[in-house]
Amino acid sequence: MAQQAEKSSFNGSERAAVFLMSLGEDAAAEVLRHMGPKEVQRLGTAMATLTNVSKSEVSQVLEEFNAAVQEQTALGVGSDEYIRKVLTSALGEDKAGGLINRILLGRNSKGLEALKWMEPRAVAEIIRLEHPQIIAIVLSYLDADHAADVLSYLPERTQPDIMMRIATLDGIQPNALQELDDILERQFAGSNNVKASTVGGVKSAANILNFLEPSKEAALVESIRAADEDLSQEIQDLMFVFDNLVDVDDRGIQALLREISTESLVLALKAADEPLKEKVFKNMSKRAAEMLRDDLEAKGPVRLSEVESAQKEILTIARRMAETGEIVLGGKGSEEYV
Template identity: 65%
Template structure:
């Protein structure tokens, strides 16, 4: 009786502590599956294609979820919303803050507009909700400067997939224009937006005028396949070695994880599943591996080492995909101010 009473008197958070670290996307999947099909479908309707895909993959890969893990996720959700002043009071601000924290400024902006402004999006924003190949088909015969503006406006991962569908010469031309693009006159951007709105029957105005730049070009290249990225970088070096050097300095690649401080690495590891980490480390250099192992508990590092040894050969494409998943998480956390990326362009003291 004494032991039972002691267990009952423990704080809820301690009772609900999971046996493993649950990445946020998996927490979202567990929460949605706990709600039931109808309620989960209503939530998914307000999410973008990328977010739906990420959560869907997490659901498909989910198995053997314990009661403790479900309780932990539900407790985390209750804690997150429990401090609000009340439903219907300042909920616009709450929605903005919640989505921005969850998705980052760029990805949340168009979703916020859809929810808070009657579901309308600008013509350019509509492209963010389309498959990359479909966007490529729309802009394929436009002037390269128009293509550069559109590519700069989209998320880097979507832009990278669009560029991958273009011919090598066009891809090089567009990326060079993205790198040199600092701003666009609001009138010119509005005209482009109006043309797209006629195609999509949109109904809003755009406020964005500052897009593009070398940093944007580097962000886009981060999401390209290595073979495409390597060939494109070689072409840029031939045309403008200084620009190529600047882009390389601004790019964040998997090897740059070793430049993140220990606290940042620990925060990142809490968001990465062990399965993805094992595959990603199969192609990592010793410095990155040492950085990861150093920031894990002794038991966790021993388990990771055993998993790496037992994994066996892995396809290069699988390693690259896993490393890109981790890079994407790191960038999202950096945008949210949770970690600081020590990219190759930063001076080391």
């Protein structure tokens, strides 16, 4: 009975964190490589909050995963350093840096930094009554995927104006950013170091739009076009959509294919242009390409939302690989090499 009580004290994320931390740094890093940013953050947060986990608790978790591992773990002993090593190994130093800070320091963050640690709906509630320019600055300060989620909770009528302000925002003076930080700090107490800054700009707006649902993305782009056609074109030039993968070089496509599941690829290609499909087939072995063609032909009608979800999943992986230098994304907004 005592064991049952201990078992019930862990939620799903915590059980996964215990399991991962039992595997060791290298194995845990390999698992994390196959997860999206949000999953990595969720598990990293759980690992950071676990302390003094007993061997009996670990054994209970391992039984749930039906895996045999050694009893000795790093749990509760220098867990911050363990998390830094695992995330750095999984994501690379540059990519892991900001995420590590959000996980290990986020619990004590205040002001603007605290917003990075909050649920999108909560952030939206805090800023929804602020001036659109303030909202634009806040969204520019957040990571693009987080900002996109926050934007989706703001009133639709204000979203085009906010996106245009983000796109035309040319940085912000440190004292102004500190003042904004102080205002937010008074709303939920505390203070934090503010690094200032270059926030906003067309690229920032494009990055946020990339993480929106396709229908919302299209509607916002159209609204911006109606107000400022040139600005809309600048934003679109920097956006990277699924069919832009056709501009990625062969080595990059091969590296990307190694990171995605066949099921996701089949779904994503259902609505892809023929040139992209041929690009994918060309960068697979003959047998693998034939099997993929067969899978595409055998796949019956699927919901557009499922296709779009698979494409977004692959784009997320592609952007992650681009940030770590594993591939170079093409498209109209990419840099050319001479």
